[in-house]
Each structure stands twice: as structure tokens, then as C-alpha cells.
Amino acid sequence: MMWFNIAKAQSFMPTQGTEIAKQVDNLYGFLLITSFIACVLVIGGMIYFVLKYKRKSDNDKTAYISHSTALEFLWSFIPLVIFLAVFAWGWYIYHGMRTMPKDALEINVLGKQWAWEVEYKNGYKAVNEIVVPVNTDVKLLLTSQDVIHSFFIPSFRIKQDAVPGRYTALWFRAEKLGEFHAFCAEYCGTTHSGMIGKVRVVTREEFDKYMEEGQEEGQLPLAKRGEKLFALKACASCHAVDNPAAKVGPSLFQVFGHEVVLADGSKVNADENYIRESILQPNAKVVKGFPQGVMPTFQGQINENELNALIEYVKSLK
């Protein structure tokens, strides 16, 4: 098994956060070694032959060897056996990867341009962060509200597309405490590469505490609730809040109560009504310098209480 460890050390795979990751890396290590041997045989053989049979004069006599049935059978059969063995080994691991455990902790994950919205059974919502207890089976139910995204945790060696209009699932059992990246692997537009979440593996006690705090969210101050909602609805993908620099959309930093110049040159005061209108009908009054039709409407997706919280949050960006 020493060979495996060498191969693994060379393979640059991220931390092994799960048992499945170890299994995948074992197979990958095996493939790395066999591939290396195959390449050495083919490329090494090629280099050896070209040097050994380098042309010496312009009328070198060459051998007339047109084929060899035994040799040809062997070098078709041996790769076939290796490939089928690799297939079978892969099938075994894949079976474990795709068999959903029965009593797993289920978490819903919604992909959207460009964030992951996470919802727990008790109704607690978070964005771009999944907190899970260590050594527990966790099942993620994935879907998307717009285009196809793909949920990818490199350290756990798992990936699954989040497809609009249907549910897909993946499961893992994290064995290491800590934070792990969760990327979007399926190209989804402008800030595809910014759609990065994290999976935080914590102890059971910490997890219970996290859930409790989440439950108390209703008692947060209005602006705090707005801040949370701002992240949850992925507003932060397009609007800066801590500096005046524009991202895809205009910055909201120190905007409230000031005059805003619109595309047609007219001016409007950024008050409660303007913020509300911009959330529900984003294309009604677009700020100068920004294209029409980029921001989606949130009409029907948030209620009056949430609107109040968002407006309160924008007010607080001083």
C-alpha cells in the first residue's frame, strides 16, 4: 500500500473529508500508477525505438513485419481486462456514493444566480453556508430556481447538478471538523465563479446551538433581518454595500436619502418608495450608467415584512 500513499501524495487531491473521499482517492491512486506505467511503456518504448532505430544511411534495410496475431490479441486483451476491473471498482464506489442513507439529516439547497440558498427542516434559512454536525449522514436535496447549477464539495469528492424543475440529491458523512469550499461547477453566467459556498462541519452541540439561534431570527432587529435577507436573495452578488464602487448594479452605500440620476437624466430622491419600487419593478427607474433588464423582479417573492426589513437595511448603510 506504500505505492498508493506515494501516488496520493502526488495527486494533489484536497483534504479527505469523508470515507467516500478515501475510497475515491484509492481508486484514483491505482489509476495514476497504472497510467504512469502505461505511459512509460508507450512513450518510453517509442523513445527507445526511435533512438535505437535512428536512420543511419539513406538506404537502411528495414524489417518487414506486417502483423502478429498473438501480440495483437495480448495488447487488446490486457487493456480490456484492466479497463473492466477499473469499471467494476468504480461501480462499487459509485454505488455507495449514490445510495442515500435512510435516517439522514435532510437539508434543502436552492441554487440561483448566483448563490446557494440553504433551508433547514425547522425553517431556518441561510445563504452560501451549510452547517452540519460531524459524523452524521447528511442528505442535500438540490434544485434551482433559474438555470442549471452544480453543487461541488471538492474535499468530499461529491458533485451533483441542481436542475430547475426537478430535485436531485447527494449525501455525505463528514468526518473532519472545519470549513470546506462548495463551488458551483456548472457554468451559470456572469458571476459563476463567485458562487462559492462553504460547508462548516461542527460538533453536535455547536450544531444544536446554531439551529436554536436560527430559530430566534424572528426577534432580530429589523435592519439585521434585512441584512440577512439581502444575502439570502443574493442581492450582494450585484450590489456593493460597504463602498461606492459599482458591481453589476449600482452600489447601495450611502444612497438612502440622496438624489440619484436616472438613465434619462432626470433625478429622483432615493427614499422608501424608490427602494420599494426598485425591488418590485427594477426596470422602472434605472440608475444612469446601468443597462435595462438586468435585475429580475422580486414581485411575489417577498412579503411586506421582508420589504420593510430590506428598506431598513438600505437605510442603515451609512
Add this chain to the structure above:
Amino acid sequence: MGSHSSSAHGENYINCEKGLWSWLTTIDHKRIGIMYMIAVMFFFFVGGVMALLLRLELFAPNATAGVGQVLKNGDAYNQVLTYHGAIMVFMVIVPGIPAILGNFFLPIHLGAKDMAFPKINLLSWYVFMAGALLAVATFFLSKIDTGWTFYTPYSIRTGTSVVVMVVAAFIMGMSSILTGLNMIVTVHKLRAPGMTMHRMPLFVWAMYSTAILQLLATPVLGITLMLLAAEKIFGVGIFDPALGGDPVLFQHFFWFYSHPAVYIMILPAMGVISEIITAFSRKVIFGYTAIAYSSLGIAAVSFFVWGHHMFVSGQSELAGIMFSFITMLVGVPTAIKMFNWVATIYKGSVSFDSPMLFALGFLFLFAIGGVTGIMLATLPIDVHFHDTYFVVAHFHYVMVGGTLMALMGGFYYWFPKMFGKNFNEALARLSFVFIFIGFNVTFFPQFILGAMGMPRRYFDYIPNYEQLNKVSTVGSWLILIGFLIGLYAIVQGIRKGSKAVANPWGAKTLEWQTASPPPQFNFDVEPVVTAGPYEYR
């Protein structure tokens, strides 16, 4: 058609008629090959510049101002990425070898005067150009940002000129079908006396297998793209989940074409390599029938492996297992070819002229591309590697390392025949060295980036990936230098090269039995074939 001993008067396909108009209306397969060459080289240049821009952007994470911000935002990057992919696939690699070298040499290899349908041959060039220019025109409408795969529902939702682009791809597909049809009929009907199927050069076998794929697979792409256009214009509800459609269905349709298309790209390359290896080893090819039939085998099996692009798409687990199994089977004929080429060198008389260097480079890169292909066919490993830089590295090794190496090698191999001139060998070798080293420096680190988990199509990345991305970008500059040297060698060879003899390499196939450059109708006297193509004794 009765131009007989024309070459005796020094007349050939280049100087038999003069003026631009005589080229634009030509039905000579050789001239059409040259016209494809000019077009493909131009598109390769455009696609290459875009690749350099992408690599420049990825030199540093965006947080580092300056170099990391060549393209001003994610949208610009995604557009350049899309055009790079679409141009390189549809306008460079798919037409590359079949349209340039295939057009020029397939009839000569068979001892024929021209293709079976010379006018359809010219038509396919015009159809190709119409499609290609329409595709380029979208750059001036609203640049598309879907990636060359046009995955739904993103392609339905994005506000860019996707419809024009898919119509362009549809048109180029028609050109591909016409070329394939022409080649199949030519192989079946126009072989010279004595040229049995089993005496055809392996390049012809490769082109023949490719042509079958073009004919059978391309219509599926055409239909798929038309459905996508219908979806965008009329909102039919085939792919859009908002209308009850299935977005994954598009992927099934798309890869049902595009996986065989991968072999449309690589089979011709394998044909070129077979020719070069045997000619520069001065030795009969090892396992002629195995190579010929493995081409057909690859072509046949390639229709049943498309689902390996979709292991994590939400298709059923059973489908994943089946596709993984069948994909493993494609590995076998591919491995057979590799072994045959190496065995051909055994006890040969090997010269290291530039075409042979490119062929050996091909074997090197294709070995790496091949073994990483097996890794990607392995289900649980692919789950980790899918849509990461590992895949990017793999398909560049196979498609660029493979096809482009073969195209360059074939180009230098046949250069004296095509233009009747010799190129500067030292420059050609120097170009190979830069391309080969640059290629490995660019793409090998991407295997590691992929294993580390960096997803593809990323405008920006987390700092862990910075060092390897820097290496990769530097590699792309070496490739650029290599191609510039190669371009110079080609242009200088055409303009000032010394006059080439009929058979500079001492090769055996038919094209070397006629003058360089060939006369208008290829042979002064119709050849009669009495033996196999590689009788080096």
C-alpha cells in the same frame, strides 16, 4: 476531361488558371483544400488570440488588480470563452484535417482525378464560409455567453444572439455533412484500378470513418439546434422547465452529436499519424487491418457513449453505469492504435524530420490524453473531476495536443507536395519545440488544478490556485511563439522555398508518385495499383 501530359509543360493545379476568380469558382479538390486552409488558419488565429486573453485574465485572481483584470468583468470573460470554444470546435478542429488535408489528398490517395462531386465540394466551402461569417457576425450583434455547448435553460434565458449563433452552427453542420457524403462516395466509386479497400492508405480509412460519423451524427446536432431556436423564438416548451420542458434532454441531444464529434476531430488525426510514422520509419505499418478496422470500431461505439458527459446531471444511476461501461470499451481500439504505431517504429529506419517530430509529439500527448480519458470514464472519479480543469486539460491534450499536432505534422509532411516548395526545416523544428513544451507547460498544471477542485469556466478563483494558473499562462505564451515561428516557416517556404522534388521523403503512397505540385487532374497517367500502400522492403 482530357488534360494529359500537362505536367510535362510545368503546368500544375496552381498555375493552370490565374486570378482570384479562378480560385473562387474552382472545382479542383486541391484548390478547395487550399481555400479551406486559408479560412481555417484565419479562424485559428482569432480563436488563439481569445485563448491568450483568457489565460492572461487567469494569470492572477481578480483581487490582484492589473494583470488579473484584462477582461473587464465576468460577462466579457464568458463571451470570450464562448467564442474561443465555438470557433476552435466548429471552425478549426472539426473542419481542420478533413477539409484541408482530406480534400487535398483523399482523391490523390485513391488515384482519382477529383472528388465524386466536385461542385458539391465547392458548395461545402461556401456553405462553411457563410456559417462561419454568420457566427462571427454575432460578435457585432450581442455577443453570446452560453459556452460552446449552449446548455439550456441558460441559453434560453440569456438575452444574447443565441439564435443567430445556432443557425450559424447549423449551416456549418450542413457543410460538414456535404463533405462527408462526398468522401464516402469518392471512396466507394473512384478508386483507381487495383486499389481495393484493403490497399487504401490508412489516412483514407480514417477519413472514411470520419465521413460516416459526419453524415450520421451532424443531423442530430442540426435538429437539436433548431429545437433550441424554436424554443427561444416560440417558447415551445421542449427544454425550458418553466414551460414544462426538460433541460437535461438538451444535453442528451447535444452530446449524441458532440461525442461522436470528438472522434470527427481525432480520427483524421490518427490517419495522418499513421501515414507519417510509416513514412519516416521507412517500414510497413504494423497491423494495417487492426488500425483500419479500429477506426470503424471507434466510429461505431462513439454513438453509444454520450452519457459519460452527464454522470452528475441527474440522469439515472443505471444510465451512468452503462455509459461508464461502454466508454471503457472505446479505450481498447484507441490503445490498439497506440501500440501499433510504436510497433511500426520497431526495426525501422527513423528520421527526425519535422513531420515525424510532430507525430512523436502526438503519441506523447495522446498517451496522456488517453489515460486521463480512462480516469474520466470511471464513475466516482468523474464525479469529482467533472466540470473542473481536469476535464479542460484532458480535452486539450486530446483535441489540441492530438489534432493540432497531427495537423501541423501532416501539413509539413505534405507541404512540398502541396506547394512544390521546401520549407525551412530548422524553423519547423524550432516551432515544434516551442509548441510541444509550451503545450505541456500550459495544460499539465491544469490536471492538478482540476484534482485540487478548481471548476472550469471560472473568471476568477480562490488564491490556492494562483501558482499553477501563473505557470499555465506562461505556457500559453510559449505556444504563441511556436505558432508564430511555424507561420513564418510556412509563409517563407511558400514564397521563397527551393523547388521540391516529387518524393522528398521516399514514401510509398500514390501522392508521391505524381509531380510536386500535382498537375490539374492529379496524374498524367491513371495509376494502376498492384500492392498495399506501405511496401517498404
